[in-house]
Amino acid sequence: MTTPEQVAAENAMRMHDPRVADIRGRMLDVSGLDDAEIAHVVAVLDAVRDWRVAESRMSEASRRYMNLGDNDMRALRYIIVVTDRGEVATATGIAEHLGISSAATTKLLDRLERGEHIRRLPHPSDRRSVSIVIDDATRRAAQATVGREHARRFHVAAALSPAERDVVIRFLTELSRTTESDWS
Structure with missing residues (x-):
């Protein structure tokens, strides 16, 4: 009580x-x-x-x-999504996705490679570039954590009626706009 x-x-x-x-x-x-x-x-x-x-x-x-940071996790998710679509993940694509510099991307990829989360391989069609491939164990771990959680969230949203989803979308969109700064 x-x-x-x-x-x-x-x-x-x-x-x-x-x-x-x-x-x-x-x-x-x-x-x-x-x-x-x-x-x-x-x-x-x-x-x-x-x-x-x-x-x-x-x-x-x-x-x-x-044992990874936010950008590390976001980079791994990006690599999984890109390679699952049959495309080649590259450092440039990761940098653009994360909105970070090429130097920061290199450090991130070095860290992921040292942790044996990714491998850098020759790009299949561009000799000037390398492809980024995720390690199978890391892929499984990401799918067991972040992937499973995303699936649960999707099911919660799918259980709503279309009208309820529209209300939630409108609410969250408006809520997001409240963070826009009047100071900039």
């Missing part, structure tokens, strides 16, 4: 609840909403927070399991 103190402590941590974080209404006017509506909005924001926490935990667990 949850004690009143535990409820109070949990509510105090809801920094996205205007009744907690903005009691004087300096940042947000909620005068047009009753308490039940505010609580419902906060429940949506709680769910977003919970998703971010779960996503962060899963990403961290995958990185720890494979």
Whole structure:
């Protein structure tokens, strides 16, 4: 059973609840909403927070399991997708996908190669380039972690009706726009 103190402590941590974080209404006017509506909005924001926490935990667990950083994991995923399409993964493609310099890409590939996650092989049609091939064990590990998690997420989204998906898309798109800076 949850004690009143535990409820109070949990509510105090809801920094996205205007009744907690903005009691004087300096940042947000909620005068047009009753308490039940505010609580419902906060429940949506709680769910977003919970998703971010779960996503962060899963990403961290995958990185720890494979002993890799974010860009390393993103590069491996890119290599898997490109090669599964029957295309050749290259350093240039990885750099463009990650939005990093060629020097940073070289360091990333050196690190992945030292960890035996990838191999650099001659490009099948361009003598000036090399192809990047993922190690079979790394592919299996990535599919068992990130791939399995992606499949679960896909099934959750697929279980929604088209109208529900449209609401989620609209909400997340608008939520993403709130991070656009007015300072730039």
